[in-house]
Every structure is written in structure tokens, then in C-alpha cells.
Amino acid sequence: MDVRTQMLEAAEKLLDASPDRDIATRAVCEAVGVGAPVLYRLFGDKNGLLSAVVDYGFDRYLATKRAAEPSEDPVVDLRNGWDTHIAFARAHPAVYRLMFSPSFAQVPAAAQEAMRLLQDVLVRCAAVGKLRVAPDIAAQAIMSANIGVALSLVTQPDTYTDPGLSDRVRDALHDSLLVDTEHSGSNKEPGVSTAALQLLALLRTERSPLGEPETALLIHWLDELGRSS
Numbered sequence: 018m019d020v021r022t023q024m025l026e027a028a029e030k031l032l033d034a035s036p037d038r039d040i041a042t043r044a045v046c047e048a049v050g051v052g053a054p055v056l057y058r059l060f061g062d063k064n065g066l067l068s069a070v071v072d073y074g075f076d077r078y079l080a081t082k083r084a085a086e087p088s089e090d091p092v093v094d095l096r097n098g099w100d101t102h103i104a105f106a107r108a109h110p111a112v113y114r115l116m117f118s119p120s121f122a123q124v125p126a127a128a129q130e131a132m133r134l135l136q137d138v139l140v141r142c143a144a145v146g147k148l149r150v151a152p153d154i155a156a157q158a159i160m161s162a163n164i165g166v167a168l169s170l171v172t173q174p175d176t177y178t179d180p181g182l183s184d185r186v187r188d189a190l191h192d193s194l195l196v197d198t199e200h201s202g203s204n205k206e207p208g209v210s211t212a213a214l215q216l217l218a219l220l221r222t223e224r225s226p227l228g229e230p231e232t233a234l235l236i237h238w239l240d241e242l243g244r245s246s
Contacts, residue, residue: 021059023049025073028066032111042066067115074112075127078105082134091141092195098138099163099187106167113171117164132160143218147196149211151240152218155194162190 018026027048031040042056042063060066081101088094106113116128139152139159148155166186169177179185196211 020049020051020055021069022073024051024056024059024066025070028070029074029109029112032070032115033109035111038111038114070112071115071125072127074109074116075125075131077109078102078116079127079130079134081105082131087138087141091138091145092147092191095138095142095159095191095195096187098135099159099183102163103167103170103183106171110171113167117168132156135160140218140221142195143214146211148214148218149194149196151214158194159190162186 024045028040028045031044031048032038042053045066046053046056056066060069082098085094085097085101116125136152136156139148139155142148142155143152150158166183170183
């Protein structure tokens, strides 16, 4: 492991152990056995170090997402994606808090990639007729809820003590967004919007027999129908 990675992992361990969620650059240097000039050369200052810790956290988070092999059932993949998100937050609580901090002046590009990966799974759900709302709308609901639950668990563990909380929120949300889910007892039958979203997803992933103008017009109307729910 190179010195830079050692310092990032040392910073994460110190953050996890810190009661006030803060660290001293001197402690990071001592943990790795290097002098302060090394830290300044690699990161510039403490803010640069913490920014690099966030990037390192997102690198590992996205690695789990990119490595996930799609199954034959996108709904299962969607559930697993929620669970791996929560598992990452529990395993890296201090870094997770930094990764999804509201104090960012600009949202990290890695966070936007995470949203795109979620949308890809939701497009697959739409393609098999399982999605009630447009993939981008569903992605916003799922990501915000996933982050909210994860932050609650890692920042207020003494308050959020229910071991089934994550599963309960996940299943309730998926029930509202998906058709005929495993945990649903009252889902309505798929309607026009679900059918429109299914055909829209297929048109965007497969070659259309229509000409380009006709396909563009069809996509426009299907998008309108899909958002009418």
C-alpha cells in the first residue's frame, strides 16, 4: 500500500474513533510514520486530506456498484443495491457522513455516477413492466431515502435502534414505485403509465423498426404518458 493510501485509511480510522468527528493532521502523520511535509505535499492541507478521504470513499462505494453482475431480475438487483448502500455506510460511518455532507459547494461527480447507476437498474425494471413512474423520478426517491436511512443509522444509532428499519423503508418505497412487488398486498394492476414506461425503456435500449422522426415522436409521447401517473 502506498503512503497516500495509508494516510487516507489512517484518517478514516481516526475519524471513526473521534467523538467530535474531527482529526488532527499530526495524528494522521504519526499513524503512518511520516512527517507533516509529506501530508502537505500529497494533500496540501487538512481540507485537501478530507476531500481526498471523500474521493477514496466514493471510489470504494462505486467499486461495489460497478462490480455487481446484473441478474435476470432487475427488481432483485434494485433491492440488493439498497442493501449494499446501507452496508457500506455501516462499515464506513465517518467517511459516509463526509461523502453525503450537505456542506458541499458542489456535488461530487461520483455521487452523480451513483445516481446514473441506479437509474440504469430502474430502466431495466421499466423494460420488464415493473416500474410505475419514470426511472429518473424513481431514482430520486430511492436515493434520497437510502441516504436518509443510512445517515440516520450512522449518526444517531442510539435513536434508530430498529434492526428492521432499513428493510421496512426499502420495501414500503419499492411497493409505491414498483408493480406487483413481493411485499405488496394492495398494489393496483399495471396501468397505461407502466405500459408506456416499459415500451419507452425498450425503445431506448433496442433498435426501433420506425424511422428516426417517428421514433423520436413516439418516445416523446411515451415519456408524457409515463409521467402522467
